[in-house]
Amino acid sequence: MNIESRKKALRYFFGQVVGPLGFKFTPDAELMDFLLEQEVMLEGKHGIPFCPCQPLRHDRARDMQIVCPCIPFHRKHFDAIKRCWCGLFVHKDVLDPDKLPQLSPKEVGLE
Amino acid sequence: MKKVSMYALSTCPWCRKTKKFFADHKIPFTFIDYDLADEATQRRISQEMDAAGATGFPFVQIDDEVIVGYQPDRYSSALGI
Numbered sequence: 437m438n439i440e441s442r443k444k445a446l447r448y449f450f451g452q453v454v455g456p457l458g459f460k461f462t463p464d465a466e467l468m469d470f471l472l473e474q475e476v477m478l479e480g481k482h483g484i485p486f487c488p489c490q491p492l493r494h495d496r497a498r499d500m501q502i503v504c505p506c507i508p509f510h511r512k513h514f515d516a517i518k519r520c521w522c523g524l525f526v527h528k529d530v531l532d533p534d535k536l537p538q539l540s541p542k543e544v545g546l547e
Numbered sequence: 548m549k550k551v552s553m554y555a556l557s558t559c560p561w562c563r564k565t566k567k568f569f570a571d572h573k574i575p576f577t578f579i580d581y582d583l584a585d586e587a588t589q590r591r592i593s594q595e596m597d598a599a600g601a602t603g604f605p606f607v608q609i610d611d612e613v614i615v616g617y618q619p620d621r622y623s624s625a626l627g628i
Binding site for chain 2: 467470471474477478487488489490491492493494510513521522523537538539540541542543547
């Protein structure tokens with residue numbers, strides 16, 4: 437597998453999915469490149485591009501909820517913090533993702 | 548000195564930033580990379596995270612305080628630095 441071509445393919449596919457959800461790729465190009473590369477590696481290992489920042493639980497139902505882009509499964513949480521957990525995607529109005537703290541669901545009153 | 552430990556993922560950039568934060572501040576810490584651990588360890592960590600309402604990494608414990616996510620201001624506050 438060519439890592440760069442797969443990153444490019446994932447980037448195209450993810451863009452099609454997250455745009456209608458009100459999200460865009462992070463403007464942090466270095467972070468985006470790193471995360472996409474991790475996802476290509478995870479896809480190579482597991483067959484699925486899981487989130488690089490959330491745990492696989494050995495439970496298929498839970499694991500499928502962290503397949504990137506996992507925004508639909510965590511919509512309230514990610515809308516509250518204006519980013520997805522790993523930060524690959526941010527709300528479309530976000531210009532400086534460094535100002536977005538990585539808060540847990542509990543910290544934003546969702547648990 | 549407060550005890551600092553963390554659960555992380557080798558694929559997570561925020562976990563790397565967290566490790567760097569403690570290293571830069573010369574704070575001794577221990578960590579386990581969840582994805583590189585055996586299944587029994589993963590299940591134990593998973594239960595701890597569920598109990599704390601944590602869904603992702605990094606998962607940091609400073610003495611009894613749990614801090615989920617890369618939150619350098621909270622690390623500093625908990626450590627008094």
